Amino acid sequence: MKLFINRILILVIFFQVAFNLVVLSQSMMDNDGNTINQVVENKKIGKWILYSEGDTQIPNGKRTLECIHSNDTLNGAIEIRENGKLILKIGKVDNNSKIEFTAFKGSKTIEGYFQKKGSKVKIFNLSGTEMTSKSRDWVAAKTEFIPLYYNGIEELHRDIKSLLSCDNVKGAKGTIYVGFTVDTNGYVKNPEVFKAINTTGESQYLLEKEALRTVMLLPRFQPGFQSYRFVNTKFRIPITFE
Template sequence: MRVIIPIIFFLFTFSIFAQDFSNPKSVPTFFGSDQSSFTGIKKKDIVFKTLEFISKKTDSLFLKRMKLKENDSIEFQISYIIDAYGYIENDSTIINTPITSFNNYMKLIINMLPRFTPAINDNNETIPYKIEFTGKFNVKSKKLNHFQYEVNEYFLADIDIVPIFPGCEGAKDAIDCFNQKMMEHININFNYPQEAQKKNIQGRVSIQFIVDEFGNVNDIKTRGPMGGELLEKEAHRIMSLLPKFTPGYQKGKAVKVKYGIPINFRLQ
């Protein structure tokens, strides 16, 4: 009889919006930025400098054409992919504002961003990386030179109080306690799919989920090996059984926190 061993590794990522499933060792670095900075700073730097770049490239004539007046504001959603070579991936840019022509204009600007130092994975291979953020532009002095952006999901380094796994209240180290409780949760609920056993399907499944501002676990996403849909389904089921958390807080406000957990399914 084969012994089934769920091998569980924990990696926690707290992201400014979406992070890809590769759990990169290093996110991209914007041209001229400090490459020694930790991931949280780099991501914020990318967002800030992207907005700054858009502001500098948007002239008053275009704003007039868009019928944007002094103190007008535009809310936006922006996402794009930095490919494994540091360039903006073709057709990856998505802009969402109330003005279609403004969307098209900003797409052109973002595609003009300078080349990044690409993200790398644990094997020091360069990989694609997705950047997403939302916010608001304000028109000042006939320029798009004032903006703000919303941070809805955070890095560990940015969190004042991390989410608390039930039973970890009062623990000296909330993250260590989280690790232990998560391992217990997976071991209790783990069930290697019989069909996967018969077909000798095994491998790593990367899982992401969000603990939202109410402590609920949602937006569970999985990515497994080729042909590993059964493993992905089991990983999703286990995460869907997670209890309600005490939410994380930043500056006294409950916020969303994103976690990434890779699980290796192995048959021996």
């Protein structure tokens, strides 16, 4: 299974024939015959693996995060590896008070904890003092994983095309910018149109309606992750009808 990463998703959709509606897989992902990133009744189950931005091949990505869930509860530690080497181990997340971690930066071992302060997560040494910016920024960068579309951008293009209906837009042309949230399980939520270009009136309405309908039918993304927890992440996608 391949991943091709792009932080800004740019979709140019050409339609020439009508496409049949396709219901895409939502509940689990396959990694060389092994089930990962499974969701049952909106709860994480079993082994989860996240891949870093820029990876082009899995399971040989540069940086990966692995953890085990049981009925949406983290079971054991979160482990982050780079080039197969353990670089960060985050202790069991029982609550949002203090989440301890051990990081391995070259020959240096860094110990500390994450703690949520208001809407932000801060990083402290075990002594209770905030980490220096150099160590803090390294830990923050290594514990961030952005949402990714499984199988990559080209697969996303194909999935969009398979879901679009030419009949619904009656030949209208233009570009619709759609924003949505990738939730903590990777599902697309709350899509909304925030810009329309080169279209007005009824044509704009038809394009907006079809863009929103199509986005809601997309399968799960890899969800975002920061510090010690999965997070909701906002995306914006321009869809051009030509």
